[in-house]
Amino acid sequence: MKLNVYEIPVKQVQGVRGKKPEELLALGITTVGELLDYYPFRYEDYTLRDLTEVKDGDRITVQGTIVGIPQVQMYGRIKSRLTCKIVVDPLFITAVWFNRHFMKDQLVAGTEVVLTGKWDQKRLHLTVSESEFPGKGSSQTGTLQPVYSIAGPITQKWMRKTTRQALEQYGDLLIEVLPQELLDRYELMSRKQAVSLLHMPGSVQEGVRARKRMVYEELFLFQLKMQAYRALNHERADGVAHPLDLPEVRAFVRALPFVLTDSQKNVLAEILHDLQQSFCMSRLLQGDVGAGKTVVAATALFAVVKAGYQGALMVPTEILAEQHKRSLDRLFEPYGIQVGLLTGSVSDKKRRDLLASLQMGLIDIVVGTHALIQEDVYFRSLGLVVTDEQHRFGVNQRSILRRKGMNPDVLTMTATPIPRTLAITAFGDMDVSTLRELPKGRKPIKTYSVTHDMLERVLGFIRREVSEGRQAYIICPLIEESEKLDVQNAIDVHAQLQFAFPDYQVGLLHGRMPAADKDGVMREFSANRLQVLVSTTVIEVGVDVPNATLMIVYDAHRFGLSQLHQLRGRVGRGEHQSYCVLIADPKNEIGKQRMKAMTDTNDGFEIARRDLELRGPGDFFGTKQSGLPDFRLADMVADFETMEQARDDAAELVKRPDFWTGASYSILREFLRREHIFDSELLD
Structure with missing residues (x-):
């Protein structure tokens, strides 16, 4: 938010001279406001500690008296080790300085000294990182000192001094942005006080209170953007109010070869309601692997086509596009609905014909990959855009497809269940529909975690399943051997399994194969002409072979939890009991926790929650393109309660008429104007 301090160049701060403005620019700091927003990521605690109460390996600050003669050992011309005996009541300890031999003359017996460093309980050694002599110059003893993320010539000492100077010069210009009613409701300190205490907390408690206030502000402003956008968008009548033939849609649903779950019926009702409104639908459909999202999307596409409009379904891979094309052809053939396929592998002639027919x-x-968003793709009347596995597409890619119609409705699907907290954060401008039920008769997949030395037993398990007419996936993290990583690769494993199973057909699938070859392999596997398929994670999303009952994942600890859950979801799609075997020798605690989570539960939402805790939101989505906000202080896992409260507060505020006209909310309206919320563009 651009306030007064955001218009003052940082070079106006006393002490920012010479090359310092350029060095701050490398940190993204050009104004005083940006400097004050550059919060420390942790604090060094210089509170004096009692040695009888600290743990081995702790970073501590202690005060003692020098009692020994300092000793210096040189290693070459530069490296050195300086030791000296210190009494830190009640202990007699050895202080060690590395490459500080020049301090020897300062270590005079009887002198008081304050030392900060790492404590070795067993040897009673303190490896010193910082030293102070009380009474000589300024002291940081007993304080909390901010630690900033810095680069280049900028030092922590200079950054601390400069930030303090900026607060002294310009702190009074910090304008309060939160309404008084919210400050009173949550007993929050003022913005000026919070910013000051974040940079210079007098105590841990003060720092915690300051962070609480600024985290709430950050989340509230983000949610205010989302809620204001939704309020304004729902008032705009620039979308398409589709004249749906609901009896015809109900007949289509009744003719399906299976009965929809209650969850599917509820979600479909929400979507059909939105399609009939004059505002643009923007809805996220999330559900666990196998929960039946595709048939819900297909029904929505059916409704839109019968209302006289076209639909588009964009998916991340050609294999998935071809599979969806076959599924939609089967569903829509009796109704005369024409489905086209547009991927990078479509021949030039077929592509020209398809584009002409589409226009x-x-x-x-039309079902397709990124090929759908190329410039020469035109629709006659695009009414509904469905994006599958949305987090695999960048924000720009999704918006390009949407702009190919006159404000079409948008349905975004993901089989990576997103915890509620993350859904309302990343997709705050969307309505969220969730499929929690699995279709009746679906048996839970039995999951086991085993070590590599049990491989013979795993091969026996594969042999047993295949001998009963079933099929197996074998997943490897790499395509071919790597000098850097000691993990299994698909090409070697394929050769090994061809030798181990001479009576069965073993196929190979990976991302470097031509699309036609990949499609051929999947067709062979779908027809059970291949019994075992060795693959990389190219089959992670959407591939549907009901006869496959066994998923084996080599080096499973190298995959994220949500990715493992996606892989597991490739089996368990038929009538037979299915299994997932994770072969892993995790060396760290995170790897062990991933294996435990997979064997503990089949619930994708619980898996996603644990994955988020282990990996963090950025890794969970994979890229900055996901559209996740980049918060300075807030953490979407730790601060989920604050996030939900901020959302409710923002939603309540934008519903009030005085928010849009009252003088007390003018700063928030100016914030929304600067964020382009009053423009007609959809949020992305």
Whole structure:
């Protein structure tokens, strides 16, 4: 938010001279406001500690008296080790300085000294990082000192001094942005006090209170953008109010070869309601692997086509696009609905014909990959855009497809269940629909974690399943051998399994194969002409082979939890009991926790929650392109309660008429204007 301090160049701060403005620019700091927003990521605690109460390995600050003669050992011309005996009541300890031999003359017996460093309980050694002599110059003893993320020539000492100077010069210009009613409701300190205490907390408690206030502000402003956008968007009548033939849609659902779950029916009702409104639908459909999202999307596409409009379904891989094309053809053939396929592998002639048919309206629904967003793709009347596995597409890619129609409705699907906290954060401008039920008759997949030395037993398990007519996936983290990583690769494992199973057909699938070859392998596997398929994670999303009952993952500790859950979801799609075997020798605690989570539960939402805790939101989505906000202080896992409260507060505020006109909310309205919320563009 651009306040007064955001208009003052940082070079106006006393002490920011010479090359310092350029060095601050490397940290993204050009104004005083940006400097004050550059919060420390932790604090060094210089509170004096009692040695009888500290643990081995702790970073501590102690005060003592020099009692020994300092000793210096030189290692070459530069490296040195300086030791000296210190009495820190009630202990007699050895202080050790590395490469500080020049301090020898300062270590005079009887002199008081304050030392900060790492404590070795067993040897009673303190490896010193900082030293102070009380009474000689300024002291940081007993304080909390901020630690900033710095680079280049900038030092922590200079950054601390400069930030303090900026607060002294310009702290009074910090304008309060939160309404008084919210400050009173949550007993929050003022913005000026919070910013000051974040940089210079007098105590841990003060720092905690200051962080609480600024985290709430950060989350509230983010949610205010989302809620204001939703309020304004729902008032705009620039979308398409589709004249749905609901009896025809109900007949389509009744003719399906299975009965929808209650969860599917509820979600479908929400989508059909939105399609009939004059505002643009923006809805996230999330559900666990196998929860039946595709048939919900297919029904929505059916409804839109029957209302006279076209639909588009964008998916991340060609294999998935081809699979969806076959599924939609089966569903829509009796109704005369034409489905087209547009991927990078489509021949030039077929592509020209398809684009012409699409533009003339002869094709009702097009399924495709990134090829859908190329400049020469035009629709006659695009009414609904469905994006599958949305986190695999960048924000820009999704918005390009949407702009190919006149404000079409948007349905975004993900089979990576997102914890509620993350859904309302990353997709705060969307309505969220969730499929929690699995179709009846679906048996839970039995999951086991084993070590590499049990490989013979795993091969026996594969042999047993295949001999009963079932099929197996074998997943490897790499395509071919790597000098850097000691993990299994698909090419070697394929050769090994061909030798181990001479009576069965073993296929190989990986991302470097031509699309036609990949499609051929999947067709062979789908038809059970291949019994065992060795693959990389190219089959992670959407591939559907009901006869496959066994998922084996080599070096499973190298995969994220949500990715493992996606892989597990490739089996368990038929009538037979399915199994997932994770082969792993995790060396660290995170790897062990991942294996435990996978064997503990089949619930994708619980898996996603644990994955988020282990990996953090950035890694959970994979890229900055995901559209996740980049908060300075807030943490989407630790601060989820504050996030939900901020959302409710923002939603309540934008519903009030005085928010849009009252003088007390003018700063918040200016914030929304600067964030382009009053523009007609959809949020991305």
